[in-house]
Amino acid sequence: MADAGAALAAPPHGGVGSVAKPATSGAAASRSRRITAAWGRALLYALLFVLAICALWELAKVVTQTNDQLMPHSWDIVKQLGEPATRGETWFQYLAGNWVITLRNALVGFAVGSLGGLLLGIAIARNRLVGAALLPITTLMQTIPIVAIGPALVLFLGTGWVTKAFIAAFLTFFPVTVATAKGIAQTSSDSVDLMRVCAAGPLQTLVKMQLPSALPMIFVGLETAAGMAVIGAIVAELPFGTKDGLGATILTSWQFYTIEPTPLYLAAVASCALGAFVVFSVRAVRTLIPAAETQGSTR
Amino acid sequence: MSPAAKDRLIAVVSPVVALVMLFGLWELVIKVRNIKELILPAPSDILIQAWRTRGTLMEYVMFTGKEAMVGLVAAVCVSLFLAMLIHGNETLSSLGAGLAGAGRALPTIVLYPVVTVFLGTTSTAVIVIIAITLVPLLFGYVLTGLTMRSDLDDLMHVAGADGWQKFSLVRVPMALPYIVTGLRTALPLAVISAIVAEYFGGSTHTLGAFIRLQAGQLHTLDLWAAIVFACLLGVLAFVVGDLLERAALRRRGDSPVLL
Amino acid sequence: MSQSTVTTPPAAVVSPPVGLAARGVNRAFTVKGKELVALQDVDLEIAKGEFVSIIGPSGCGKSTLLRIFADLLPVTSGTPVVDGVTPQLAREDRRLGVVFQSANLMPWRSVLRNVALPLEVMGRSKAGREKTAAELLKMVGLEGYEKHLPRQLSGGMQQRVAIARALSTDPKVLLMDEPFGALDEITRERLNQELMEIWARLNPTVLFITHSIPEAVYLSNRVVVMAARPGRVVEVVDVDLPQPRTPEMRDAPEFHAIEARIRHLLATGGH
C-alpha cells in the first residue's frame, strides 16, 4: 500500500500559487536553510501537537470530571519524568534508555526491510512475470496480522531482539516494495528512451535514471515504512517477553496502572515521540538527497 | 494468442503458481524436518481445519469486519468534518497537513492501554483505536483533496458562484479521487488495526481474541485456521478498496492518486 | 449607492462605451521578500465589441492583466474598467466569460452539463440551461456530443466546449488566456476561424492572449505587444485588415507586414 501518504507536506500538484523558483546562486546555502527550516517545522509541529493534546486532555478531564487516578493532570505526567525509577535513575533516563533500545530494533528492521523492499521492488518493476507473480503475494502478506503469527515467530527467532527487528522488517518491507516498483514504473518514458539512445545497458538505465527518478516515490514509501517499523518494534515487545524497550515499559506500567497511572502515559508519549523521530529523520535524509527532493524530471 | 490475452493469463497464472510453490515449500519443510504441529502446522492441515471450522470463524470475521467498518466510518466522518472546517484557511490547512503527517508517524496501537483505561476492553475501545489510527491518514487525504486549486476555481469565481457552490460543485468532486484513495488505503489498515486491538483485549467473539485464545491453549491448528480467515478478511478489504477506487475513478477517467 | 443611481446616471453611461480599460494599472508581487513588478503603468482602452490580442514574452504579465480584468486579482494601483464598470461589478453582474489554456472541463460531467455550469451557478432552471447549452454546442460545431464525457473528445473539441461554456451567460466581455496554445497548427487555424465567426455573430469585447503572431494578427482589431521585467505595454499595433477575415488573408503582404512589425517589437522590446 503506497498509502505512503506521509508526503502530505508536498501536495502533488503544487498547492497554492506554484510559481517557479527564481534562480538562486548559492545552492548550498539554500539547502542548509531548507534543512534547518524542515527541522524547525518538524519541531514546531511536534510542540504544537503535544500542546494541543495536553489542552484537549485537560479539557476532556474537566468536561467528563474524571478523577486523577484515571486521568492524571498533564503536568503530573511531565513531573513523573523527574521522579526516580527503580534503579535510582530518573524516569526520564529510564525511558531514554529503553527508547534507544527500541529505536535500535526499529532501525535494524527498517534497514533490512527497506533493502529487501528495494530489491524486490526493482525486480517487480523490471520483470513483468516476477511482478505479476510477486505483487499479489506481497499484498497478501501485508494482510497477515503479524501479532497473530508472533508466537510462531518466537519459536524460530527466539524472544530476543531479532524477533522484534524481524517484525519491524516485515512491516517495512511492503510499502518500500510497492513504492519502488511504482517509482520505477513511473520514470518518464522519454528518460528511458534517452538512455536507450545513449546505448546504455539495463543496469546503467536502472542506476543512473530509474532509481534516482523513483527516489521521491521511494522516500514516500520509506516514510510510511519508518512509521511501520516503529509500530512493529513496539508491538513486538508487547506480547513476546522482553525486559527492555518501550514495549516492555508499556507492559509494566500498564500492569501497575491502578497504583501509579503516570508511567503508562509517559511510555505512550515516548513511543509516539519515537515514531515521529524516525519518520522525521527519514524526511531529513530526503532533504539531503537532491534526487529525492525533486519530483520527476523537468518539463 | 493476442498479447492482451497473454497478459491477462500471466496476471492470473503467475501469482497462483507462486502461491502454490510457497505452500508446497512450507509443506515440504514440515514433512522433511518433521516439525511438530505444536510448533508450526502444515498448510494442508491448516486449510482442512479452516474449512472445518469455517462456521465459527465466519462469525468472528463478521464481527471483526463490523468493528473495522464502524471504525472506518467514524474516522471518515471525523476527517471530513475537520477538513471541511479548516480547508478554507491557508494557515490552518498547512498546519493541519503538518499535524496529519505527524499523526501518521505515531504508533497509535500503543495508545491501546490508555484507551482501555477509559472504555474498558470493549468493542468500543477497538473501534476507537481503529479510528485514531485512521484519522490522520484520511484527514490528510481529504484535506489535500479539498485544498487542491485549479483554474476551475477561477472559473467558478468569474461565474459568480457563492461559497457553497464552489465547495459542492468543484471542491468536493476535485477532492473525490483523494478521498477514494484515502479510503482504499484505510480499508486494509482498518482490518489489521482491528485484529491487533482485539488481540490485546476486547470481546472474545472476534478474530483477534480467538487467535490469542487458541495460542494460549496451544491449539495451533485453530490458531492458523483463524489466521487464514484474518488474511481473507484483509484481502477482502484490499479488493473492496481497489474496486471502489477503480469504480470511482473510471467514472471520470482519472488515475489513482499516489500518496 | 442606490441613491446615486437615482439622482445621477452611473459613470458608465457618461463615458464612451468602454469594453475594457486599464488606467495606470500597476501590479506587484512579493516573492520571498522581494518585490516583483508584474505590471507597470499599463494604460489601455478597448472599445465595446473590439477584439484585442496581447502578445509578449513569458512572464510579461499577460495573465496578470487578464486576471485583474476577471476580478481574480486586485491591482496594486490604477483603475481597471470592465464593460464600463469595475471588474467586481462586471463579474457579479455576470458580464464576463473566461477561457484558459487548458479547457478545464469537469471530467465527471457530460459536455452538456459542463457548458451549462455557469447557468447552473446562476440558478437557471435545468430545462432552460440545457436548452441554451445545446444551442451553444451547436454553434461551436459539437452537436451530437452533448452526452459525451470530456475525455472522449480531442483537445480541440474540448477547447470548443470551454468556449461554449464561457459564452453560456451571454457575456459582454470574453477573456481568453492562450486558449489554443496546446493545439496543433491546423486545429488551431480552424478554431481561429470559428472564433471569428462567433465573435462576428455575438460581438462581445474580446481580450485574447496568445504567443502566436499570425494568430494575433489574424484575429484582432489591435494587438497589444508587451515586454517583461517590468511587465509593460510596448506598443499597440493596429491591424488594418478588412473584416471578416478569410484564410487567404494570411498570405497577403499586408498581413506579413504586420507580422514583421510585431516580430520586430517583440525581439527588441520596442527599442
Place this chain on the structure above:
Amino acid sequence: MSQSTVTTPPAAVVSPPVGLAARGVNRAFTVKGKELVALQDVDLEIAKGEFVSIIGPSGCGKSTLLRIFADLLPVTSGTPVVDGVTPQLAREDRRLGVVFQSANLMPWRSVLRNVALPLEVMGRSKAGREKTAAELLKMVGLEGYEKHLPRQLSGGMQQRVAIARALSTDPKVLLMDEPFGALDEITRERLNQELMEIWARLNPTVLFITHSIPEAVYLSNRVVVMAARPGRVVEVVDVDLPQPRTPEMRDAPEFHAIEARIRHLLATGGH
C-alpha cells in the same frame, strides 16, 4: 560481420551517402483489438548533413517515424536506414542524438552533469566528459551555468541544455521531436537561430518535428508534410532559400510563398 567488413565494403559505402531513409516503412499499432495504421508506405531519403523538418496534424505518425529511426520502435514492415546502417547499429555505435519536447533533464543533476550523461554512459573519464560538456554549454550560450540545477533555468535554457546533451557524443544524426514546442515565440525564434548556427558548424543530419510552419520553413532544406489516418507523407516541399538563413528572410515573399504552400497542403491533406 567483421569478416564481411573485410571482404566487401559495407552497404552504406556503395549506396549514396544516406543520412536517414525510410523505404516502404509501415507501422501499425493494435489498440483495443483494433488495428491502427500509424505509418503507411513511408518513403523518404535524407542525405547526410541535410536538415529536414516534418510537419503534420496531431497523430499523423511524426513521432512514430522518429522513434523508428531512434531504434525505440520496430517497423511492421519496410526498411529504415540511419547514417547508412540500421537504426540499431547506429544507436549502438552512438551516432544518434535525440531531443524531445520536454527537456527531460535530470532535476537532481547539475547542468554540466546533465550534458555529460551520454558520455558517462559511454564510460568516458570524468575529466574528459566534463571538458566536452563545458565546451558544448559554451556553444549553446550557457557558459557560467554549469553548476546550476535545471529548475533554476528558464524553459528555453533547459532546452538548450538538452540540445547540448544530444550533441555530446558528436552524433551524425540529430532527431528532434518538437524541441521548441513549449517555448514562447521570441525564445523560439532565438533558439531557431542558434540551432541554425550549430547545424552549420557541426553539420549533422537533422530530422526536426514541429507544428510551426514558419519554424519548419526557416530551418529546413526540405519540409515533409504528413497527413493522418493513415499516417502518410503528403508531399516533400523544397525550401529554396539561401543558406545561411537570416531573421530578415522570415519577411521575404519567397518565405511566405512556401509557408502558404505548406499551409495549403496541411489544410487539404494534399487533395
Place this chain on the structure above:
Amino acid sequence: GSSDESVGADGKPLTKVRLNLSWVDQAEYAGWYVADKKGYFEEEGIDIEITPGGPDVNTMQILEAGTVDIAMNSYGAQLAAREQGADLVTIAPAFERAANILVYFADKPELADPKNWKGKKVSLWGGWNATFAATLGKNGLSLDDVEVSNQSFDMTNFVKEGVDLADAMVYNEWAQAISGADGRELAFYDYNKAGTATLEQNLVAKREYIEKNPELIKGFLKASMKGWMDVREDPDLGVKTTLEIGTALPEKFQDWQVNEINKMIWPSTAGLFAVTDEIWKQNESILYENEVIKKPVDHDAAVDMSFRDEVAKELEAEGFDLTGADFKPKEIDPYTYFKD
C-alpha cells in the same frame, strides 16, 4: 542446545541455561534473581539467562521449539502440551500453594457461589484458564454459560465494572484491584478453598534435555533453591534484587509481593520445590475429571522429581532448611499499604 560455553569468574567453564519465566519480571521470581546475583548458578557451572514471559508468551511452545531450556507454567498447561505430542517433563513445582483467584466486588456477594456465575461476565488471561474451566465443570456449568473475555494487562476494566469477575493472583492483581477500587471493598473466589486449585508454577524441561544434561538440571535446581531460601531469610534482598532487574516496578508493590510469594512457598509441607503425592493426585484428577485434559495423566512420564530429591538431600546434608517451618510472614494490609 546447551553447548554454549563461557567462562566464570574463577576460570571454570560455564554452560548456558536459558530459563523462561511465566510472567514479566517482578518479585514473583525473586529467588532466581537472587541466586543469579549471589553467583549460585556460577557455582554450579551455569551461565543463567532469564527471559521474562508475558500474557502472550506461551512458554510450553517456546520450550518445545528449543528456544529455551527450562520454562515455567501451570501443571495444566504442561499436560495440555503433552497431549499435543510434546514430551515435556516437570522437574519441580516451584510454589506449593496456588495463588490464582477470581476477584469481585464485595457488594455482589452472590458471586461467591459459582452456581450464580451463569450469564456473568468473566475476564481471563488469554481468555482461558484450566482451573476456571475445572471449577465450572465441578459446578455443573460449562464455558458456554458465562461470558468470557480476554483480560488485558491491568485491572482497570474490572474496576470500572466492565466484568463481574476477573482473573487475579493474590500476590499481584489482587492489590492492583484494591488500589483501583477507590475504597470499595473487594472479595475473591479462592480455588484453593473450592478444591479446584492446581499447581501454577512448575519448572518444566524437555525430556531430551534432561536426559542429556542431568548435572545441569541438578545444578539449576540447587542454585534456585538456595536463592529462594535467601529470599525467605532476607525478603528485602529479594526486593532489592528484583528492582535491580530494572523494570519500572513500584518498590512498595514489590515489597508486598515478596512477602506474598514467600507465603506461597513457606512453610513447605514436603520441602522446597516439592509437593506431597496427594497434591499431585488431586491436581491430576481435577484436570482430567473436569475435561481440561482428555486422557488420565501418566504421572511418571509427566513428572520427574529425582533430580530435585537428590539436590534436596545434598542441601539438607549441607545444613540448609528446606521446610521453613518457623517462617512468619509480615502482616501487610493491601487496603492501606499502598495509600500515601
